Amino acid sequence: MARVPPENIRNYCIIAHIDHGKSTLADRMLELTGVIVGGAGMPQILDDMDLERERGITIKAHAITMDYLNHDGGRYVYNLIDTPGHVDFGYEVSRALAACEGAILLVDASQGVEAQTIANLYQAIEAGLTILPVMNKIDLPSAQPESVKQQIVDLIGCDPDDIMSVSAKAGTGVAELLAAIVTQIPAPKIDIELPLQALIFDSQFDNYRGAIPYVRVISGEMKAGMTVVFHSTGRKYLVDEVGLLSMKKLPVDVLTAGEVGYLIPNCKEVSETRVGDTIGDALRPMPNPLPGYREPKPMVFSGLFPADADDYEQLKDGLGRLKLNDASLWSEPETSTALGFGFRCGFLGLLHLEIVQERLEREYNLNLVCTVPNVEYRVTQTDGKVILVDNPAQLPHQTVIESVEEPVVAAQVVTPPEYIGAIMQLTTERRGTYINTEYLDPKRAVLHYRLPLAEIIYDYYDKLKSLSKGYASLDYEYDGWEVTKLAKLDILLNGDIVDALSVIVTEDKAYAWGRRVVDKLAEVIPRQMFEVAIQAAIGGRIIARASVRQMRKNVIAKCYGGDISRKRKLLEKQKEGKKRMKRIGQVDLPQEAFLAILKTD
């Protein structure tokens, strides 16, 4: 891999909505620059976790370096920095953007601009990035290049002729795009004389080598053998190795200002190499860190318990390992009377939660019970003390609560105008405060709302998608606290509170909520040996009840010579089914019971 002077380096990312073709375009670029050999069926390089592929999202930013030979013979180095494509990972996106000078704005010519694109675009513009607008999938018969072009023009105020058209799939226009990167995206502006400053935009974990931060060197240089200091923690590390992010990690002597690469700082925990942190030279520290750093801040909390109590150690181990790789995953041991030993975990969002849950179940062969997710509440007590509550079970008694605040977000919904009415109704129901509506073009509006985060983590997004036939899209960012009247709703099974089913809800919705949860539970709890009485209560007062009748028959009433093997297999199957349930007192509770509470109708 060639090393080039900083003026021949281009650092950029691709901003695109899910499925608009970012991975495909990245693959084409890598092929044309010879990083990978092209051909059908080649994997998409930038998403390298199974789960990411399945969900069509990039969970964590990655980066890759390629050589580019310009037609006039100039050698360039391109660093393509990937950005995660889901609202849960907004902060990670902002750090990836901060490592770039330019962004390709990629819009599907058949779909047009979506909320996520807009949100990320605004972030990129704020970060001072040069935007290179590109329309993808022009090969599709359903492409509407003219109207989509107009949307882009309205969005960034460019000249329609500056919008490039490509088909990432067929490769059309990709060579031209690569050439345009040289002329359109600025080279990094650097000062080699200044002391070292490097921005961590991602962090990986290697079983042998520990945490491996991916960095953009902003100023100065970084070498193996030097001692660096991480600004947020003040910790110092001896650098073992620095290198470039080619297809494989490629060690080099030095990374200089403008370059993108990795370092191996001999650090055992990813939690010490935090995205957004600034790395400096321990001998010549810079007084101020790079702007924009934020402590990893989980937004959604849930209890994770092994369905089988014997698997606790396995869960502990699995979570420990995932945390090595994921600084935004938080956990601490939790004990529930109903579910036994487990962990209270914090996530960036529901999707993050689902991914963690799935990875634990799949990679560590666990059956998990996840309690109803909730946000964190800020409680001011009558004695003036302020506490943060991330678990309904810990909400202080009503008599000692002065006030409760919940986190709110600034949300933007992009939608075709015909769904505005329905979306407004939904969002108002979900306690949203309307701010304004902007039109991107006659066919696309952006609704701005201030909305409690708690409303979004339930089924707001699903609802939004279904009432707009999939057309509306959502993005949000954290926007402070707001005082709310809240109540703790308990669920009782056969008279005992199941702590793991308690939720915090707004007072005015508590009744309706309790009724729905009780009915839903009566639906998903299978009939069993004993009748199950289900009740919802607020502060000891029962507000709704239902029951599941006793099961009276569970046998195949015929068992002769040929039936015995079949019988045994049936029992095995039932046993498997039971394993996926949690026994609470006399009641077998299916995992869906916990989910059922989420889906409110």
Next chain:
Amino acid sequence: MTSFSLYIHYPFCIKRCPYCGFATAVEKEDLAIRYREVLLLELKRRAEEPPWRGGTVRTIYFGGGTPSLMPPEYVGEVIDLVGRLWKIEDKDTPPLSPPQAVGRWDIEITLEANPETRDIKAFRGFREAGVNRLSMGVQSFDPEELKLLGRAHSAGGVGEAVAIAREAGFDNLSLDLIYGVPGQTVESFRRSVEFALGLGIEHLSTYTLSIEEGTPFARSVKEKRLPYPDPDLMADQYDVLIDLTRQAGLDHYELTNYGKPGLTSRHNSAYWQRTPYLGVGCGAHSFDGTTRFWNRRDTRQHISAVHSGNDPREGEESLTQADVRQEELYLELRQSRGLEAGEVERLCKPEVVEELLASGFLVWDDSRLRVDERKWLMLDEIVLRLLK
């Protein structure tokens, strides 16, 4: 192999019942003739093989299908052959009921029969051939239910069949009844049970309708033309069964079987007591005490396998120790005799035994642990919880 039970499968029926999931085929005379030849061949082969070679036959059971479609002479030929191939348990003791007995041996020899005209004519012949127990597939005495089940007989026909069987010398008769039939009520089922018991039979087998994949019933249920059998209705019907059979003096000796004292089905008990059995004919299962085997289900494939000298078996499974424990627990608890204390300790979780005793699902009866008769339909759930 010291002794075993022998099952002989005859897959043919006049027509196929819409709920039936057995290995059956509509009778075609030439195919049936070939099948009957092949059965004799299979018996001879098995008699030369370990572990059956040199064994003693404890019971014989002709099941189906509709074995009452076999010519009585042929049934006699089979029984004769069995007597030549193996030792017969208690061969020399006198037959069950000397006055009418025309049969040769004391061992239980059962044949499943349909109470239809064509079949009942042959009853005397079956008795002469050595069959000493008939199991009649009555299913119901309600005309509507019989129609839905696709059965050709009538309630009156069953009475006639029983009379003819008695005349022919059968002093051990069993009837089959089915419940959980769509449209059936607790009352209509009660009438069927009363009718059956009123005929003075020695034994009653009952079963709940189960929807077998690939049957017309399964299709109707899927298309919602028939309701799925209602488990609560079945539980109510089960209560009725318990009451009426007790009044009639039958022992509820197995979850779904009732017999006069001493006249329980010895053949079927072999299944529940995990003693060896040999099955011949298509789809028949065998168990040698450790391994289970089964023949191909398809009649033609079975015929051609045996014909060409191949083993008609298509599968076998060896049981792990955990499998064996599960089977033992499951099968023992199907029987009223239940488990003795040592077995309870070996197979069951003690805290669950206590819990289920306290809630009335289990009872100690004569220092054996059994399922409460009224809770027997919950057996699967009980076993799943109990098993260590």
